[in-house]
Amino acid sequence: MKIAVVGTGYVGLVVGACLAENGNDVVCVDRDVAKIATLDAGRMPIYEPGLEEMVRRNHAEERLRFTTDLSAAVRASDIVFIAVGTPQGEDGSADLQHVLGVARDIGRAIDGYTVVVDKSTVPVGTAQQVRVAIAAETAEPFSVVSNPEFLKQGAAIDDFMKPDRVVVGTEPGDGRAAGVMGELYAPFTRTGAPIIMMDTASAELTKYAANSMLAARISFMNEIATVCELVGADVDQVRKAMGADRRIGASFLFPGVGYGGSCFPKDVKALLRASSDMGYECRILMAVEAVNEQQKARLVCKMQAHFTDLAGRTIALWGLAFKPRTDDMREAPAIAIVERLLALGARVRAYDPEATGTARQIFGDRITLCEKSYDALVDAEALVIVTEWNEFREPDFKKMRQLLRSPVVFDGRNLYSPEHMRALGFTYFSIGR
Ligand code: NAD
Numbered sequence: 445m446k447i448a449v450v451g452t453g454y455v456g457l458v459v460g461a462c463l464a465e466n467g468n469d470v471v472c473v474d475r476d477v478a479k480i481a482t483l484d485a486g487r488m489p490i491y492e493p494g495l496e497e498m499v500r501r502n503h504a505e506e507r508l509r510f511t512t513d514l515s516a517a518v519r520a521s522d523i524v525f526i527a528v529g530t531p532q533g534e535d536g537s538a539d540l541q542h543v544l545g546v547a548r549d550i551g552r553a554i555d556g557y558t559v560v561v562d563k564s565t566v567p568v569g570t571a572q573q574v575r576v577a578i579a580a581e582t583a584e585p586f587s588v589v590s591n592p593e594f595l596k597q598g599a600a601i602d603d604f605m606k607p608d609r610v611v612v613g614t615e616p617g618d619g620r621a622a623g624v625m626g627e628l629y630a631p632f633t634r635t636g637a638p639i640i641m642m643d644t645a646s647a648e649l650t651k652y653a654a655n656s657m658l659a660a661r662i663s664f665m666n667e668i669a670t671v672c673e674l675v676g677a678d679v680d681q682v683r684k685a686m687g688a689d690r691r692i693g694a695s696f697l698f699p700g701v702g703y704g705g706s707c708f709p710k711d712v713k714a715l716l717r718a719s720s721d722m723g724y725e726c727r728i729l730m731a732v733e734a735v736n737e738q739q740k741a742r743l744v745c746k747m748q749a750h751f752t753d754l755a756g757r758t759i760a761l762w763g764l765a766f767k768p769r770t771d772d773m774r775e776a777p778a779i780a781i782v783e784r785l786l787a788l789g790a791r792v793r794a795y796d797p798e799a800t801g802t803a804r805q806i807f808g809d810r811i812t813l814c815e816k817s818y819d820a821l822v823d824a825e826a827l828v829i830v831t832e833w834n835e836f837r838e839p840d841f842k843k844m845r846q847l848l849r850s851p852v853v854f855d856g857r858n859l860y861s862p863e864h865m866r867a868l869g870f871t872y873f874s875i876g877r
Pocket of ligand 1: 454593707
Protein backbone atom coordinates (compact mmCIF):
# COMPACT_ATOMS: atom_id res chain seq x y z
CA MET A 445 0.00 0.00 0.00
CA LYS A 446 1.06 3.60 -0.44
CA ILE A 447 1.31 5.31 2.93
CA ALA A 448 2.26 8.74 4.27
CA VAL A 449 3.11 9.22 7.94
CA VAL A 450 2.94 12.86 9.02
CA GLY A 451 5.13 13.53 12.08
CA THR A 452 8.43 11.65 12.11
CA GLY A 453 9.02 11.45 15.86
CA TYR A 454 9.32 8.51 18.25
CA VAL A 455 6.01 7.13 16.98
CA GLY A 456 5.93 8.25 13.34
CA LEU A 457 9.40 6.98 12.51
CA VAL A 458 8.76 3.58 14.08
CA VAL A 459 5.37 3.26 12.38
CA GLY A 460 6.84 4.29 9.02
CA ALA A 461 9.82 1.94 9.28
CA CYS A 462 7.73 -1.04 10.42
CA LEU A 463 5.13 -0.54 7.68
CA ALA A 464 7.93 -0.30 5.09
CA GLU A 465 9.50 -3.43 6.57
CA ASN A 466 6.34 -5.32 5.56
CA GLY A 467 6.65 -4.17 1.97
CA ASN A 468 4.55 -1.02 1.96
CA ASP A 469 5.69 2.10 0.14
CA VAL A 470 6.06 4.68 2.92
CA VAL A 471 6.93 8.35 2.99
CA CYS A 472 7.58 9.99 6.37
CA VAL A 473 6.77 13.68 6.52
CA ASP A 474 7.97 16.24 9.03
CA ARG A 475 8.04 20.00 9.08
CA ASP A 476 11.39 19.85 10.89
CA VAL A 477 13.79 20.39 7.99
CA ALA A 478 16.85 19.39 10.02
CA LYS A 479 15.24 16.11 11.09
CA ILE A 480 14.36 15.16 7.53
CA ALA A 481 17.86 16.10 6.32
CA THR A 482 19.38 13.96 9.09
CA LEU A 483 17.27 10.97 8.09
CA ASP A 484 17.95 11.48 4.40
CA ALA A 485 21.66 11.48 5.16
CA GLY A 486 21.28 8.07 6.81
CA ARG A 487 21.56 9.32 10.41
CA MET A 488 19.04 8.93 13.23
CA PRO A 489 17.46 11.84 15.11
CA ILE A 490 16.54 9.59 18.08
CA TYR A 491 17.78 6.47 19.81
CA GLU A 492 15.49 3.44 19.68
CA PRO A 493 16.97 -0.08 19.68
CA GLY A 494 16.88 -1.74 16.25
CA LEU A 495 15.37 1.28 14.52
CA GLU A 496 18.50 2.55 12.78
CA GLU A 497 19.11 -0.72 10.98
CA MET A 498 15.47 -1.03 9.91
CA VAL A 499 15.35 2.57 8.67
CA ARG A 500 18.64 2.18 6.74
CA ARG A 501 17.56 -1.05 5.08
CA ASN A 502 14.15 0.19 3.96
CA HIS A 503 15.54 3.58 2.94
CA ALA A 504 18.19 1.86 0.79
CA GLU A 505 15.50 -0.30 -0.82
CA GLU A 506 13.44 2.84 -1.49
CA ARG A 507 10.41 1.64 0.44
CA LEU A 508 10.97 4.37 3.05
CA ARG A 509 11.45 7.98 2.06
CA PHE A 510 11.58 11.26 3.97
CA THR A 511 10.19 14.63 2.97
CA THR A 512 8.98 18.00 4.22
CA ASP A 513 6.50 18.17 1.32
CA LEU A 514 3.22 17.09 2.93
CA SER A 515 1.07 17.80 -0.14
CA ALA A 516 3.08 15.61 -2.50
CA ALA A 517 3.24 12.82 0.11
CA VAL A 518 -0.53 12.92 0.68
CA ARG A 519 -1.33 12.98 -3.03
CA ALA A 520 0.82 9.90 -3.58
CA SER A 521 -0.81 7.91 -0.74
CA ASP A 522 -3.91 5.82 -0.09
CA ILE A 523 -3.49 6.00 3.68
CA VAL A 524 -2.22 9.01 5.63
CA PHE A 525 -1.25 8.63 9.29
CA ILE A 526 -1.25 11.65 11.58
CA ALA A 527 1.48 11.02 14.18
CA VAL A 528 2.32 14.53 15.37
CA GLY A 529 2.67 15.54 19.00
CA THR A 530 -0.31 16.27 21.25
CA PRO A 531 1.46 18.06 24.10
CA GLN A 532 -0.16 19.13 27.30
CA GLY A 533 -1.95 22.45 26.97
CA GLU A 534 -1.91 25.07 29.72
CA ASP A 535 -5.09 23.72 31.33
CA GLY A 536 -3.92 20.09 31.18
CA SER A 537 -5.94 19.23 28.07
CA ALA A 538 -4.29 17.77 24.96
CA ASP A 539 -3.19 20.54 22.60
CA LEU A 540 -4.65 19.61 19.21
CA GLN A 541 -3.18 22.45 17.14
CA HIS A 542 -0.68 20.17 15.34
CA VAL A 543 -3.25 17.43 14.63
CA LEU A 544 -5.85 19.84 13.29
CA GLY A 545 -3.26 21.86 11.36
CA VAL A 546 -2.13 18.67 9.64
CA ALA A 547 -5.76 17.71 8.99
CA ARG A 548 -6.32 21.02 7.16
CA ASP A 549 -3.11 20.48 5.16
CA ILE A 550 -4.29 16.98 4.23
CA GLY A 551 -7.66 18.39 3.17
CA ARG A 552 -5.95 20.86 0.86
CA ALA A 553 -3.83 18.09 -0.69
CA ILE A 554 -6.01 15.01 -1.23
CA ASP A 555 -7.06 14.27 -4.79
CA GLY A 556 -9.01 11.02 -4.40
CA TYR A 557 -10.31 8.63 -1.73
CA THR A 558 -7.90 8.65 1.21
CA VAL A 559 -8.01 6.98 4.61
CA VAL A 560 -6.79 9.48 7.21
CA VAL A 561 -5.66 7.63 10.32
CA ASP A 562 -5.14 9.37 13.62
CA LYS A 563 -2.22 7.69 15.43
CA SER A 564 -1.59 10.53 17.86
CA THR A 565 -3.11 10.21 21.32
CA VAL A 566 -6.15 12.48 21.19
CA PRO A 567 -9.26 13.10 23.29
CA VAL A 568 -12.67 11.76 22.41
CA GLY A 569 -14.22 13.77 19.62
CA THR A 570 -10.99 14.48 17.77
CA ALA A 571 -11.84 12.19 14.84
CA GLN A 572 -14.93 14.31 14.38
CA GLN A 573 -12.85 17.51 14.49
CA VAL A 574 -10.39 16.03 12.00
CA ARG A 575 -13.32 15.21 9.68
CA VAL A 576 -14.61 18.79 9.88
CA ALA A 577 -11.11 20.25 9.31
CA ILE A 578 -10.52 18.13 6.20
CA ALA A 579 -14.04 18.60 4.82
CA ALA A 580 -13.62 22.38 5.06
CA GLU A 581 -10.81 22.13 2.49
CA THR A 582 -11.98 19.48 0.01
CA ALA A 583 -14.92 17.80 -1.68
CA GLU A 584 -12.90 14.60 -2.28
CA PRO A 585 -14.07 11.45 -0.47
CA PHE A 586 -12.14 10.38 2.63
CA SER A 587 -12.47 8.30 5.79
CA VAL A 588 -11.25 9.20 9.26
CA VAL A 589 -9.96 6.37 11.45
CA SER A 590 -8.74 6.39 15.04
CA ASN A 591 -5.85 3.96 15.51
CA PRO A 592 -4.14 4.69 18.84
CA GLU A 593 -0.57 3.49 19.26
CA PHE A 594 0.49 1.37 22.25
CA LEU A 595 4.23 0.97 21.56
CA LYS A 596 6.70 1.45 24.39
CA GLN A 597 9.85 3.46 23.75
CA GLY A 598 12.83 1.16 24.23
CA ALA A 599 10.87 -1.78 22.76
CA ALA A 600 8.98 0.10 20.07
CA ILE A 601 9.83 -2.09 17.08
CA ASP A 602 8.86 -5.30 18.80
CA ASP A 603 5.68 -3.74 20.12
CA PHE A 604 4.66 -2.53 16.67
CA MET A 605 5.68 -5.66 14.78
CA LYS A 606 4.12 -7.99 17.38
CA PRO A 607 1.33 -6.02 19.05
CA ASP A 608 -0.83 -7.36 21.90
CA ARG A 609 -3.76 -5.94 19.94
CA VAL A 610 -4.53 -3.36 17.29
CA VAL A 611 -7.35 -0.93 18.02
CA VAL A 612 -9.19 0.56 15.05
CA GLY A 613 -12.04 3.02 15.45
CA THR A 614 -14.11 3.85 12.39
CA GLU A 615 -17.04 6.13 11.74
CA PRO A 616 -20.54 4.56 11.67
CA GLY A 617 -21.04 2.31 8.65
CA ASP A 618 -17.57 2.94 7.22
CA GLY A 619 -16.84 -0.63 6.12
CA ARG A 620 -14.45 0.57 3.44
CA ALA A 621 -11.99 2.10 5.93
CA ALA A 622 -12.36 -0.91 8.25
CA GLY A 623 -11.43 -3.15 5.30
CA VAL A 624 -8.36 -1.07 4.41
CA MET A 625 -7.15 -1.10 8.03
CA GLY A 626 -7.75 -4.84 8.34
CA GLU A 627 -5.66 -5.45 5.23
CA LEU A 628 -2.89 -3.09 6.38
CA TYR A 629 -2.56 -4.78 9.77
CA ALA A 630 -3.03 -8.37 8.58
CA PRO A 631 0.74 -9.10 8.54
CA PHE A 632 1.08 -7.83 12.10
CA THR A 633 -1.73 -9.91 13.53
CA ARG A 634 -1.02 -13.25 11.86
CA THR A 635 0.12 -14.75 15.16
CA GLY A 636 -3.30 -14.22 16.68
CA ALA A 637 -3.22 -10.71 18.11
CA PRO A 638 -6.70 -9.30 17.64
CA ILE A 639 -7.67 -6.29 15.58
CA ILE A 640 -10.35 -4.80 17.76
CA MET A 641 -12.79 -2.78 15.67
CA MET A 642 -14.91 -0.14 17.36
CA ASP A 643 -16.25 3.38 17.00
CA THR A 644 -13.81 6.31 16.99
CA ALA A 645 -14.82 7.63 20.44
CA SER A 646 -14.17 4.25 22.07
CA ALA A 647 -10.82 3.91 20.28
CA GLU A 648 -9.77 7.37 21.40
CA LEU A 649 -10.76 6.68 24.99
CA THR A 650 -9.10 3.21 25.01
CA LYS A 651 -5.66 4.81 24.73
CA TYR A 652 -6.23 7.16 27.69
CA ALA A 653 -7.83 4.42 29.76
CA ALA A 654 -4.92 2.04 29.11
CA ASN A 655 -2.23 4.60 29.97
CA SER A 656 -4.13 5.77 33.03
CA MET A 657 -4.48 2.19 34.26
CA LEU A 658 -0.72 1.65 33.88
CA ALA A 659 0.03 4.92 35.67
CA ALA A 660 -2.41 3.87 38.40
CA ARG A 661 -0.58 0.56 38.88
CA ILE A 662 2.70 2.43 39.28
CA SER A 663 1.31 4.90 41.81
CA PHE A 664 -0.47 2.09 43.66
CA MET A 665 2.76 0.12 44.03
CA ASN A 666 4.67 3.24 45.03
CA GLU A 667 2.13 3.78 47.76
CA ILE A 668 2.39 0.13 48.88
CA ALA A 669 6.19 0.56 48.95
CA THR A 670 5.82 3.51 51.30
CA VAL A 671 3.57 1.46 53.55
CA CYS A 672 6.15 -1.37 53.44
CA GLU A 673 8.81 0.99 54.73
CA LEU A 674 6.56 2.14 57.56
CA VAL A 675 5.55 -1.34 58.73
CA GLY A 676 8.82 -3.16 58.03
CA ALA A 677 7.62 -5.27 55.07
CA ASP A 678 9.58 -5.97 51.87
CA VAL A 679 7.84 -4.68 48.75
CA ASP A 680 9.70 -7.17 46.54
CA GLN A 681 8.18 -10.09 48.38
CA VAL A 682 4.76 -8.43 48.45
CA ARG A 683 4.98 -7.64 44.73
CA LYS A 684 5.90 -11.19 43.71
CA ALA A 685 3.13 -12.75 45.74
CA MET A 686 0.58 -10.21 44.49
CA GLY A 687 1.64 -10.76 40.89
CA ALA A 688 1.24 -14.54 41.17
CA ASP A 689 -2.51 -13.94 41.31
CA ARG A 690 -3.66 -14.24 37.70
CA ARG A 691 -6.29 -11.59 38.25
CA ILE A 692 -3.48 -9.14 39.05
CA GLY A 693 -0.53 -10.33 36.92
CA ALA A 694 3.15 -9.69 37.52
CA SER A 695 3.89 -6.82 35.14
CA PHE A 696 3.93 -3.15 36.10
CA LEU A 697 4.17 -3.85 39.82
CA PHE A 698 7.60 -2.32 40.35
CA PRO A 699 7.91 0.63 42.71
CA GLY A 700 10.39 3.33 41.75
CA VAL A 701 10.93 7.05 41.44
CA GLY A 702 7.55 7.81 39.86
CA TYR A 703 6.43 7.62 36.26
CA GLY A 704 7.59 10.09 33.61
CA GLY A 705 7.96 10.20 29.85
CA SER A 706 6.03 11.86 27.08
CA CYS A 707 2.82 9.87 27.64
CA PHE A 708 1.71 8.90 31.15
CA PRO A 709 1.91 12.37 32.76
CA LYS A 710 0.19 14.18 29.91
CA ASP A 711 -2.37 11.45 29.21
CA VAL A 712 -3.46 11.20 32.85
CA LYS A 713 -3.79 15.00 32.91
CA ALA A 714 -5.72 15.08 29.64
CA LEU A 715 -8.20 12.43 30.82
CA LEU A 716 -8.67 14.31 34.10
CA ARG A 717 -9.28 17.51 32.18
CA ALA A 718 -11.64 15.94 29.64
CA SER A 719 -13.78 14.32 32.35
CA SER A 720 -13.79 17.47 34.43
CA ASP A 721 -15.00 19.40 31.36
CA MET A 722 -17.92 16.96 31.24
CA GLY A 723 -18.70 17.62 34.91
CA TYR A 724 -17.03 14.56 36.44
CA GLU A 725 -13.89 14.60 38.62
CA CYS A 726 -11.89 11.36 38.26
CA ARG A 727 -10.81 10.99 41.87
CA ILE A 728 -8.64 7.90 41.36
CA LEU A 729 -6.64 9.72 38.68
CA MET A 730 -6.17 12.76 40.92
CA ALA A 731 -4.65 10.45 43.53
CA VAL A 732 -2.50 8.74 40.86
CA GLU A 733 -0.99 12.12 40.00
CA ALA A 734 -0.56 13.27 43.59
CA VAL A 735 1.23 10.04 44.59
CA ASN A 736 3.47 10.35 41.54
CA GLU A 737 4.54 13.89 42.44
CA GLN A 738 5.28 12.75 45.97
CA GLN A 739 7.25 9.76 44.71
CA LYS A 740 9.58 11.88 42.58
CA ALA A 741 10.64 13.67 45.80
CA ARG A 742 11.17 10.55 47.91
CA LEU A 743 14.77 9.70 47.00
CA VAL A 744 15.95 13.24 47.72
CA CYS A 745 14.04 13.15 51.04
CA LYS A 746 15.95 9.97 51.91
CA MET A 747 19.20 11.69 50.99
CA GLN A 748 18.33 14.68 53.17
CA ALA A 749 17.49 12.37 56.06
CA HIS A 750 20.86 10.66 55.68
CA PHE A 751 23.11 13.67 55.09
CA THR A 752 21.03 16.33 56.92
CA ASP A 753 22.56 18.98 54.64
CA LEU A 754 23.26 18.40 50.96
CA ALA A 755 24.87 21.80 50.32
CA GLY A 756 28.35 21.47 48.84
CA ARG A 757 28.12 17.68 48.53
CA THR A 758 28.83 15.92 45.24
CA ILE A 759 26.23 13.34 44.23
CA ALA A 760 26.69 10.82 41.41
CA LEU A 761 23.60 9.95 39.38
CA TRP A 762 23.12 6.97 37.07
CA GLY A 763 20.28 7.14 34.56
CA LEU A 764 18.74 10.33 33.12
CA ALA A 765 16.32 9.01 30.47
CA PHE A 766 12.74 8.50 31.67
CA LYS A 767 13.21 4.76 31.11
CA PRO A 768 15.96 2.46 29.83
CA ARG A 769 16.74 2.00 26.13
CA THR A 770 15.70 5.49 25.08
CA ASP A 771 17.36 8.91 24.91
CA ASP A 772 14.05 10.60 25.77
CA MET A 773 13.97 12.80 28.89
CA ARG A 774 10.51 14.27 28.49
CA GLU A 775 9.05 14.51 32.05
CA ALA A 776 11.86 12.25 33.29
CA PRO A 777 11.92 11.85 37.09
CA ALA A 778 15.68 12.52 36.81
CA ILE A 779 14.89 16.15 35.98
CA ALA A 780 12.92 16.64 39.21
CA ILE A 781 15.64 14.85 41.21
CA VAL A 782 18.53 16.83 39.70
CA GLU A 783 16.70 20.15 40.07
CA ARG A 784 15.97 19.41 43.72
CA LEU A 785 19.56 18.41 44.41
CA LEU A 786 20.84 21.60 42.74
CA ALA A 787 18.33 23.71 44.68
CA LEU A 788 19.68 22.17 47.89
CA GLY A 789 23.21 23.20 46.90
CA ALA A 790 24.53 19.78 45.83
CA ARG A 791 26.79 19.21 42.82
CA VAL A 792 25.69 16.48 40.41
CA ARG A 793 27.88 14.20 38.28
CA ALA A 794 25.58 12.23 35.98
CA TYR A 795 25.85 9.40 33.49
CA ASP A 796 23.36 7.90 31.04
CA PRO A 797 24.18 5.54 28.15
CA GLU A 798 22.04 7.46 25.62
CA ALA A 799 20.52 10.62 27.10
CA THR A 800 23.66 12.74 27.64
CA GLY A 801 22.93 14.92 24.60
CA THR A 802 19.36 15.53 25.72
CA ALA A 803 20.53 16.22 29.28
CA ARG A 804 23.04 18.80 28.03
CA GLN A 805 20.18 20.72 26.40
CA ILE A 806 18.20 20.64 29.66
CA PHE A 807 20.88 21.32 32.26
CA GLY A 808 23.64 23.05 30.26
CA ASP A 809 26.74 23.22 32.46
CA ARG A 810 24.78 23.14 35.72
CA ILE A 811 25.72 19.47 36.15
CA THR A 812 28.73 17.45 35.06
CA LEU A 813 27.85 14.90 32.38
CA CYS A 814 30.22 11.94 32.35
CA GLU A 815 31.19 9.73 29.42
CA LYS A 816 31.43 6.58 31.53
CA SER A 817 29.37 5.32 34.43
CA TYR A 818 32.31 5.01 36.82
CA ASP A 819 33.56 8.55 36.01
CA ALA A 820 30.40 9.88 37.66
CA LEU A 821 31.43 8.29 40.97
CA VAL A 822 34.74 10.14 41.29
CA ASP A 823 34.70 12.21 44.51
CA ALA A 824 30.97 11.68 44.99
CA GLU A 825 29.60 11.15 48.49
CA ALA A 826 26.72 9.01 47.26
CA LEU A 827 25.34 7.40 44.13
CA VAL A 828 21.69 7.77 43.22
CA ILE A 829 20.24 5.37 40.65
CA VAL A 830 17.28 6.78 38.73
CA THR A 831 16.90 4.69 35.53
CA GLU A 832 17.27 0.90 35.42
CA TRP A 833 19.56 0.49 32.40
CA ASN A 834 20.78 -3.11 32.20
CA GLU A 835 24.41 -2.07 32.56
CA PHE A 836 23.70 -0.87 36.12
CA ARG A 837 22.42 -4.28 37.23
CA GLU A 838 25.77 -6.03 37.70
CA PRO A 839 28.34 -3.29 38.31
CA ASP A 840 31.81 -3.74 39.73
CA PHE A 841 30.92 -3.04 43.35
CA LYS A 842 34.56 -3.08 44.45
CA LYS A 843 35.39 -0.36 41.92
CA MET A 844 32.33 1.59 43.04
CA ARG A 845 33.51 1.51 46.64
CA GLN A 846 36.97 2.63 45.64
CA LEU A 847 35.74 5.57 43.56
CA LEU A 848 32.99 6.88 45.83
CA ARG A 849 34.19 9.13 48.63
CA SER A 850 31.69 7.40 50.91
CA PRO A 851 29.96 4.11 50.00
CA VAL A 852 26.36 5.28 50.04
CA VAL A 853 23.83 4.22 47.38
CA PHE A 854 20.27 5.49 46.95
CA ASP A 855 18.67 3.04 44.56
CA GLY A 856 15.42 4.29 43.05
CA ARG A 857 14.89 1.06 41.09
CA ASN A 858 15.64 -1.70 43.64
CA LEU A 859 18.39 -3.14 41.44
CA TYR A 860 20.42 -4.78 44.22
CA SER A 861 19.83 -7.01 47.20
CA PRO A 862 19.95 -4.98 50.43
CA GLU A 863 21.71 -7.86 52.26
CA HIS A 864 24.35 -8.14 49.55
CA MET A 865 24.96 -4.39 49.54
CA ARG A 866 25.33 -4.35 53.32
CA ALA A 867 27.72 -7.31 53.16
CA LEU A 868 29.80 -5.36 50.62
CA GLY A 869 30.01 -2.47 53.05
CA PHE A 870 27.58 -0.07 51.41
CA THR A 871 25.05 2.06 53.18
CA TYR A 872 22.14 1.22 50.93
CA PHE A 873 18.71 2.78 50.56
CA SER A 874 16.05 1.50 48.17
CA ILE A 875 12.28 1.77 47.74
CA GLY A 876 9.91 -0.13 50.03
CA ARG A 877 12.49 -2.50 51.46
P1 NAD B 1 7.44 13.57 18.82
O1 NAD B 1 7.46 14.91 19.43
O2 NAD B 1 8.62 12.67 18.99
O3 NAD B 1 7.17 13.68 17.24
C1 NAD B 1 6.22 14.51 16.69
C2 NAD B 1 6.75 14.98 15.32
O4 NAD B 1 5.71 15.67 14.64
C3 NAD B 1 7.92 15.94 15.43
O5 NAD B 1 9.00 15.46 14.65
C4 NAD B 1 7.37 17.25 14.85
O6 NAD B 1 8.34 18.00 14.17
C5 NAD B 1 6.30 16.72 13.92
N1 NAD B 1 5.28 17.72 13.58
C6 NAD B 1 4.58 18.53 14.39
N2 NAD B 1 3.74 19.30 13.69
C7 NAD B 1 3.88 18.94 12.38
C8 NAD B 1 3.28 19.37 11.18
N3 NAD B 1 2.35 20.33 11.18
N4 NAD B 1 3.66 18.78 10.04
C9 NAD B 1 4.60 17.82 10.04
N5 NAD B 1 5.21 17.37 11.16
C10 NAD B 1 4.86 17.94 12.31
O7 NAD B 1 6.13 12.86 19.40
P2 NAD B 1 5.89 11.29 19.62
O8 NAD B 1 6.50 10.86 20.92
O9 NAD B 1 6.24 10.57 18.38
O10 NAD B 1 4.31 11.28 19.86
C11 NAD B 1 3.40 11.50 18.78
C12 NAD B 1 2.01 11.14 19.25
O11 NAD B 1 1.94 9.74 19.58
C13 NAD B 1 1.56 11.84 20.53
O12 NAD B 1 0.19 12.09 20.45
C14 NAD B 1 1.84 10.84 21.62
O13 NAD B 1 1.03 11.01 22.75
C15 NAD B 1 1.51 9.55 20.91
N6 NAD B 1 2.19 8.37 21.43
C16 NAD B 1 3.50 8.44 21.81
C17 NAD B 1 4.14 7.29 22.26
C18 NAD B 1 5.58 7.34 22.70
O14 NAD B 1 6.04 6.39 23.32
N7 NAD B 1 6.34 8.40 22.40
C19 NAD B 1 3.45 6.08 22.34
C20 NAD B 1 2.13 6.03 21.92
C21 NAD B 1 1.51 7.18 21.47
